[in-house]
Amino acid sequence: xxxxxLLAHGERNVEVTAKGWVRTKRGNKNVAFIALNDGSTIHNIxxxxxxxxxxxxxxxxxxxxxxxxxxxxxxxSPASGQPVEIQARTIEIYGLADPESYPLQKKGxxxxxxxEIAHLRPRTNTFGAVFRIRHAMAYAIHKYFNDRGFYYWxxxxxxxxxxxxxxxxxxxxxxxxxxTDFNEDFFGRxxxxxxxxxxxxxxxxxxxxxxxxxxxxxxxxxxxxPRHLAEFWxxxxxxxxxxxxxxxxxxxxxxxxxxxxALEHCADDxxxxxxxxxxxxxxxxxxxxxxxxxxxxxxxGVKILEEARDTKGVKFEFPVFWGADLAAExxxxxxxxxxxxxxxxxxxxxxxxxxxxxxxxxGRTVRGMDVLFPKIGEIIGGSEREADYDKLVARMDExxxxxxxxxxxxxxxxxxxxxxxxxxxxxxxLVLFVTGMTNIRDVIPFxxxxxxxxx
Numbered sequence: 001x002x003x004x005x006l007l008a009h010g011e012r013n014v015e016v017t018a019k020g021w022v023r024t025k026r027g028n029k030n031v032a033f034i035a036l037n038d039g040s041t042i043h044n045i046x047x048x049x050x051x052x053x054x055x056x057x058x059x060x061x062x063x064x065x066x067x068x069x070x071x072x073x074x075x076x077s078p079a080s081g082q083p084v085e086i087q088a089r090t091i092e093i094y095g096l097a098d099p100e101s102y103p104l105q106k107k108g109x110x111x112x113x114x115x116e117i118a119h120l121r122p123r124t125n126t127f128g129a130v131f132r133i134r135h136a137m138a139y140a141i142h143k144y145f146n147d148r149g150f151y152y153w154x155x156x157x158x159x160x161x162x163x164x165x166x167x168x169x170x171x172x173x174x175x176x177x178x179x180t181d182f183n184e185d186f187f188g189r190x191x192x193x194x195x196x197x198x199x200x201x202x203x204x205x206x207x208x209x210x211x212x213x214x215x216x217x218x219x220x221x222x223x224x225x226p227r228h229l230a231e232f233w234x235x236x237x238x239x240x241x242x243x244x245x246x247x248x249x250x251x252x253x254x255x256x257x258x259x260x261x262a263l264e265h266c267a268d269d270x271x272x273x274x275x276x277x278x279x280x281x282x283x284x285x286x287x288x289x290x291x292x293x294x295x296x297x298x299x300x301g302v303k304i305l306e307e308a309r310d311t312k313g314v315k316f317e318f319p320v321f322w323g324a325d326l327a328a329e330x331x332x333x334x335x336x337x338x339x340x341x342x343x344x345x346x347x348x349x350x351x352x353x354x355x356x357x358x359x360x361x362x363g364r365t366v367r368g369m370d371v372l373f374p375k376i377g378e379i380i381g382g383s384e385r386e387a388d389y390d391k392l393v394a395r396m397d398e399x400x401x402x403x404x405x406x407x408x409x410x411x412x413x414x415x416x417x418x419x420x421x422x423x424x425x426x427x428x429x430l431v432l433f434v435t436g437m438t439n440i441r442d443v444i445p446f447x448x449x450x451x452x453x454x455x
Contacts, residue, residue, distance in 0.1 A: 005040070046085040072090070227432075
């Protein structure tokens, strides 16, 4: 049985078998106490082995990191903090772990060190908790959309389009270095790893009504911040007949559902992370679920920030003015200091937003929306999409997006165009928020960052 099941087991004095890795071993000449963990829970199960009943060499080889199969009697534990323990009858060592070379000995390890051994860090309490929560959030995403009639849509990872119009993409090619004739390349044209599944998601929404993508995306940005990765996962729902208000309602409901799911299903892991890393973690999660999100326009937000700077003496590292692309410090001020609630900001200047966002009547702003969270800043970005063919083409021309290679996308505006909206949630930023970790490299199994593609 998995250790999580054993710890919750109702029966006592029954024979059980547990398999897992040794976290610690202690004891004396009469008895050894072995903490065993199999990854199913943050909690270990204690194995009690009377030394007289076991070979001395076997017990000596049971060291931190070794893998064991233990059969014994499940009994009430006299020790505090654990309901049961196993009185061992037989122990088999599946795999040894030399204490001279196994790097995860019982001592504190920095997160920076653990990134260097990312292949082993899931065995630590911290990363076991983080990756169990990551799984729970992935499951909750699929459950949320499935229960609401959305269809899971698989956008391509290799694409010839640039969804963002930003150009920071990884080239996919079979050409040798120095070769430039793309007619000879595998696809016969320049191709890249996708930066977003949105555009292909829009095609699906205009046929299936409500869809969502959930998959890896790639950005070739030379950014070494604690909030950026070169490879990360995105959740991108697209909905036909949704206007901007519907989009905001869905985003708020969706993110509250996910946070609630974590609170209800990941309590032990959250309690551990709160104790070790973030004393305000649970309070901050409940803060999100308990409050309606403030909704305000970009223009209103800039006025609040300018007033804070000019009349309250708040110092920002980056300048604030109408037309500026707000930084995380600005977003967090609005959420954490001014409103003390999550914020959905709308109606951004069109110059700082993507070509596909629907323009407002003022000709200056678009129906974009960002959901802003404490500690994170932007966690969701989305918009109502431009449904008018002529306006969309004009905007693409204005921004230098090649319409000749995007006719497949423009066809959704030529044939039965309809109002539609969508948004993107950076999955790692969600996990970052829910776990209370401070570096995005610590919420993905194998982080891909500039000059780093280990494992």
